[in-house]
Amino acid sequence: MTKLIDQIPLPTGLRNLSSADLKRVTAELRGELIENVSASGGHLASTLGVAELSVALHCAFDTPHDRLVWDVGHQAYIHKMLTGRRKLMPTLRKQGGISGFLRRDESEYDAF
Numbered sequence: 001m002t003k004l005i006d007q008i009p010l011p012t013g014l015r016n017l018s019s020a021d022l023k024r025v026t027a028e029l030r031g032e033l034i035e036n037v038s039a040s041g042g043h044l045a046s047t048l049g050v051a052e053l054s055v056a057l058h059c060a061f062d063t064p065h066d067r068l069v070w071d072v073g074h075q076a077y078i079h080k081m082l083t084g085r086r087k088l089m090p091t092l093r094k095q096g097g098i099s100g101f102l103r104r105d106e107s108e109y110d111a112f
Contacts (some may be wrong), residue, residue, distance in 0.1 A: 003028050011058035011082045011109075026055050029078050036089040042100055043074035054078040067111040073101030076110075083109035 004021060005028045008014070014022065030051050037044050047054075055078070057068055063083070070076040080098065081089060084107060091097025102110040 005029065005086075010084070010086070011063055014055060014059045014082070017059075022055055022059070026051050029055070029081055032086070032089065033077055033081065036092060037077070039090065040092045040094060040097075042077070042093055046072060046075045047077040050075050051078050054082065058082050064107075064109045068109070069111050070102060073099070076102055079109070080107070083107050 004017075004024050008017070008025075014025065017025065030048060033047060033051075034044065054076070057063075058079075061068065068079065070079065077089070077092075080086075080102075085098055088098045093100045099106060102112055104110050104112065
């Protein structure tokens with residue numbers, strides 16, 4: 001089965017989805033996140049707890065023009081996945097990979 005998340009431009013494509021499709025995208029993101037963080041190490045609970053919120057924020061706001069500020073970087077793994085770093089998640093916390101924290105030099109979507 002083709003993932004819905006592979007069929008839409010992220011994050012802007014979220015704004016055109018139905019509630020059911022948003023739930024499906026969130027479930028797909030959760031599955032990928034668990035798979036990647038289980039392999040690389042890192043915090044899961046913080047970002048899983050805000051998975052729906054991350055999707056909702058990117059639906060409601062015009063990111064990156066509207067800036068999102070996260071309490072801690074490991075809350076923002078779903079945010080990273082939604083903002084062009086999804087395919088890089090297997091490199092999380094590895095030398096030369098993406099950061100476990102938010103970084104402005106990594107993405108225009110990261111405010112800090």
